Amino acid sequence: MKSRTLSCEQTVLVKDITRFAPSWILYSIFLLLMVMVTGSSDDVWITASIRGTTAFSLAIINIIYGLINAQLLFGDLFQSRMTNALHALPLRREGWFVTHLASGTLFALVPNLAYTLVMMLSCGEIPNLPWLWLLTAMGQYLFFFGLGIFCMVCVGSRFAGVVVYGLVNFGSLLVLWMMEELYVPLLPSVLLVENNFLRFCPVVWATMNIPYEMNIGKMEQLVTVSPEGMTYLGILAALGLVLLVLGLLLYRVRQLESAGDFLAVPWLKPVFLVMYSLMLGVGCQWILGGLTGSDWIYLIIGLLIGYFTGQMLLMRTTRILTKKTFMGLAVLLGGLGLSLWITWLDPLGIKAWVPEPEQVSKISLNYQETDDPKIIEQIINLHSDLVIPEDVTVYELDPEDWVLVTDYERVNAVSILIEYTMKDGSQAGRYYVTSNGTHIAALRKILSHPDFVIGDLLDIWDEAWIHTTVEDGEGKDIYLSREKWAELKEVLLKDCEAGTMAQSYNVHNNMSPVYWLHIQYREGEHYIWYNINVFPDSENTLSWLKQQSFYEEYTGK
Amino acid sequence: MLELKNITKTFGDFKALDNLSMTVPKGAVYGLVGPNGAGKSTAIRHMLGIYRPDSGSVTLEGMEVYENPVVKARMGSIPDEVFFYPSATLEEMRRFYRGIYPKFDDALFERLYEVFQLPRKGQIRRFSKGMQKQAAFHLTLCTRPDILILDEPVDGLDPVMRRQVMSLILSDVAQRETTVLISSHNLRELEDVCDHVGIMDRGKMLLERSLADMQGSTVKLQLVGETPENLNILHESVSGRLRTLVVRGTAQEVTERVAATKPAYFDVLPLSLEEIFIYELGGVDYEVKNIIL
Numbered sequence: 001m002k003s004r005t006l007s008c009e010q011t012v013l014v015k016d017i018t019r020f021a022p023s024w025i026l027y028s029i030f031l032l033l034m035v036m037v038t039g040s041s042d043d044v045w046i047t048a049s050i051r052g053t054t055a056f057s058l059a060i061i062n063i064i065y066g067l068i069n070a071q072l073l074f075g076d077l078f079q080s081r082m083t084n085a086l087h088a089l090p091l092r093r094e095g096w097f098v099t100h101l102a103s104g105t106l107f108a109l110v111p112n113l114a115y116t117l118v119m120m121l122s123c124g125e126i127p128n129l130p131w132l133w134l135l136t137a138m139g140q141y142l143f144f145f146g147l148g149i150f151c152m153v154c155v156g157s158r159f160a161g162v163v164v165y166g167l168v169n170f171g172s173l174l175v176l177w178m179m180e181e182l183y184v185p186l187l188p189s190v191l192l193v194e195n196n197f198l199r200f201c202p203v204v205w206a207t208m209n210i211p212y213e214m215n216i217g218k219m220e221q222l223v224t225v226s227p228e229g230m231t232y233l234g235i236l237a238a239l240g241l242v243l244l245v246l247g248l249l250l251y252r253v254r255q256l257e258s259a260g261d262f263l264a265v266p267w268l269k270p271v272f273l274v275m276y277s278l279m280l281g282v283g284c285q286w287i288l289g290g291l292t293g294s295d296w297i298y299l300i301i302g303l304l305i306g307y308f309t310g311q312m313l314l315m316r317t318t319r320i321l322t323k324k325t326f327m328g329l330a331v332l333l334g335g336l337g338l339s340l341w342i343t344w345l346d347p348l349g350i351k352a353w354v355p356e357p358e359q360v361s362k363i364s365l366n367y368q369e370t371d372d373p374k375i376i377e378q379i380i381n382l383h384s385d386l387v388i389p390e391d392v393t394v395y396e397l398d399p400e401d402w403v404l405v406t407d408y409e410r411v412n413a414v415s416i417l418i419e420y421t422m423k424d425g426s427q428a429g430r431y432y433v434t435s436n437g438t439h440i441a442a443l444r445k446i447l448s449h450p451d452f453v454i455g456d457l458l459d460i461w462d463e464a465w466i467h468t469t470v471e472d473g474e475g476k477d478i479y480l481s482r483e484k485w486a487e488l489k490e491v492l493l494k495d496c497e498a499g500t501m502a503q504s505y506n507v508h509n510n511m512s513p514v515y516w517l518h519i520q521y522r523e524g525e526h527y528i529w530y531n532i533n534v535f536p537d538s539e540n541t542l543s544w545l546k547q548q549s550f551y552e553e554y555t556g557k
Numbered sequence: 558m559l560e561l562k563n564i565t566k567t568f569g570d571f572k573a574l575d576n577l578s579m580t581v582p583k584g585a586v587y588g589l590v591g592p593n594g595a596g597k598s599t600a601i602r603h604m605l606g607i608y609r610p611d612s613g614s615v616t617l618e619g620m621e622v623y624e625n626p627v628v629k630a631r632m633g634s635i636p637d638e639v640f641f642y643p644s645a646t647l648e649e650m651r652r653f654y655r656g657i658y659p660k661f662d663d664a665l666f667e668r669l670y671e672v673f674q675l676p677r678k679g680q681i682r683r684f685s686k687g688m689q690k691q692a693a694f695h696l697t698l699c700t701r702p703d704i705l706i707l708d709e710p711v712d713g714l715d716p717v718m719r720r721q722v723m724s725l726i727l728s729d730v731a732q733r734e735t736t737v738l739i740s741s742h743n744l745r746e747l748e749d750v751c752d753h754v755g756i757m758d759r760g761k762m763l764l765e766r767s768l769a770d771m772q773g774s775t776v777k778l779q780l781v782g783e784t785p786e787n788l789n790i791l792h793e794s795v796s797g798r799l800r801t802l803v804v805r806g807t808a809q810e811v812t813e814r815v816a817a818t819k820p821a822y823f824d825v826l827p828l829s830l831e832e833i834f835i836y837e838l839g840g841v842d843y844e845v846k847n848i849i850l
Binding site (some may be wrong): 009010012014015019072081082084085087088089090091092093095255256257279 | 606626638653
């Protein structure tokens with residue numbers, strides 16, 4: 001008899017395909033409906049664009065389909081009679097695993113291949129779109145199916161399978177939420193960068209970053225491969241393979257008597273218990289604490305509920321009040337308390353951290369991005385000034401010098417949001433609210449840089465003139481001559497240099513702009529709008545505008 | 558020969574098998590008996606390579622059973638609760654078994670339709686419990702196993718079908734020297750078919766011997782008169798002047814010792830398997846207690 005190690009068992013494969021036909025048939029019908037809906041336009045470009053855009057929903061489809069197939073194919077492990085009967089058959093576990101894996105892959109590959117072929121027939125002019133679709137669909141599916149199988153091998157029941165799959169998929173968002181609720185309040189000014197967490201939530205990240213971009217406006221480049229999206233897809237697919245290998249290793253050592261238990265892998269039990277307890281604790285604090293202001297009481301209540309109900313789930317009994325259980329609870333509470341205390345002490349100096357300019361590749365200051373080393377240095381200098389000395393609390397400062405990180409905002413306080421993208425790819429964020437005049441002046445000066453005020457328009461200023469208008473704010477277009485256009489640039493740059501052109505009203509002592517420049521210009525075949533606010537302290541621009549006849553025409557002054 | 562050596566298996570804090578060793582000789586019909594919770598089904602799952610022991614080994618003719626398809630293809634089993642793919646018909650299960658078991662006998666499968674008379678196309682899950690058991694026999698016998706492991710095999714079958722099934726098994730033993738292990742609480746039926754018996758209790762093997770040895774080494778003694786000394790008495794009861802003793806030893810040894818004391822009356826009788834089971838387990842605190850509710 002031939003060795004069946006790591007070989008696909010044809011009889012089981014056929015059984016899988018026939019037994020779970022409803023799943024892949026429904027999926028095929030779904031894709032067929034997508035073909036009909038997305039191919040409804042006579043215009044091939046529009047059809048292709050819609051098809052490309054529907055790829056955004058692929059991650060959502062795959063997260064569900066991957067789970068369903070993993071549950072169906074490995075669900076026999078959850079029923080002791082079934083799993084015993086099947087594992088008494090002369091097949092190695094590797095054989096079962098590889099065969100189910102092959103079945104699950106076919107469940108996705110065949111319908112998607114058919115869909116790709118249909119796309120090729122109707123999108124012949126854009127040959128790479130169908131293949132990119134197939135690559136995206138299968139790359140994502142490989143991850144979600146791999147993760148699904150890994151979760152199924154770790155658990156002992158279908159319910160637990162769904163719970164663990166959900167926790168792993170959305171774990172990073174849960175961690176973000178728990179950190180924001182528990183730890184961030186202990187680190188004033190520190191801002192968690194969502195992107196750092198979102199990239200670990202594949203369904204969200206993959207939805208935002210499919211490996212290609214559709215641009216119906218650029219016919220010659222309708223499909224553009226996005227390097228970031230392609231890299232992420234590659235990482236997802238590779239992770240899927242790693243999870244499959246881990247799943248196989250766990251399946252090989254799985255104790256079949258765990259069928260019906262909540263978790264089948266003993267070391268996962270404390271991990272689940274901690275995660276589940278914290279989730280309920282923070283949830284309780286979040287929902288009920290906000291109502292009464294008693295955050296910590298509700299956190300503890302939620303933790304206790306989470307811990308004991310988690311124990312009930314794991315032990316499948318309500319009789320959980322044992323010495324061992326209470327010791328576990330003590331460890332959980334002690335660990336949480338210790339971690340909060342250490343966070344409050346901030347031994348790593350997170351609150352006082354300011355990067356070196358050479359470490360930073362990009363900064364976003366109040367949502368204005370720059371990679372100019374000079375501006376980066378100015379922003380870092382401002383950041384250094386904003387950091388409160390370790391031995392001074394915010395309340396000991398003169399109210400004029402408050403640098404706040406709470407929601408409390410004074411009339412003249414200014415919010416400063418700094419988001420760093422480091423050269424190693426990591427991100428960090430800080431948030432301050434200050435009413436200190438020096439800080440505000442420094443901020444106004446930085447934000448008055450031409451890159452922030454005029455942006456890309458500065459580079460094409462001379463070419464942009466041809467179709468340039470200045471709108472008066474009431475829908476009336478005023479055309480500038482070429483000479484006037486050049487003068488406008490000059491006065492704008494003067495005000496930028498003077499540091500009075502920052503576009504946010506709050507750095508101008510909450511004064512409203514007195515004039516809005518709505519500039520329309522043409523770039524290629526597209527019209528682009530650009531807005532510049534002119535504040536009362538933007539003296540040069542304001543004075544120039546007042547000298548122009550259209551200013552009087554507009555204002556009546 | 559199927560051999561379990563020092564198998565230990567724990568479920569959480571519960572030790573289901575405690576250093577269990579047993580040997581099923583080739584061609585034997587082995588009866589595995591024991592009280593509820595003794596660990597018989599757990600032992601069977603180890604024999605079938607379903608459970609991985611914490612320690613110890615299960616071998617068939619020297620080859621490890623666990624994760625060994627070559628060995629498992631030579632084994633057939635009927636669990637206490639049979640299970641089939643949901644919505645599968647007998648014919649679908651035949652195709653499945655044919656693909657899995659290299660020695661699957663299609664001709665025998667056709668012949669067995671005459672014995673069991675089961676519908677070919679009806680879904681097995683809609684069969685009665687007895688019919689499902691018959692379907693399990695129908696399929697398992699056709700895999701032509703060298704060793705057949707049966708857990709409560711005739712449970713749910715009517716008396717005629719019980720005999721029919723047992724007759725099929727025994728004819729297979731006679732024709733192909735199939736080794737059979739039967740776990741059952743029906744000791745009277747086991748006694749009719751088994752030639753070897755193992756008695757388990759609390760995860761351990763209490764006693765394992767051929768039935769002839771077992772019946773020959775323990776006898777029932779009925780006598781009128783004083784109980785002789787130098788007898789290894791497992792159990793004693795008195796009814797009027799008649800004493801009934803269960804004594805370890807061969808019939809000849811016991812007869813000689815009792816005759817020497819010249820009682821008014823005595824008779825040495827063989828024990829049934831049920832009596833051996835009850836008296837052996839009585840020695841380990843598993844006796845029938847006279848409780849009046």
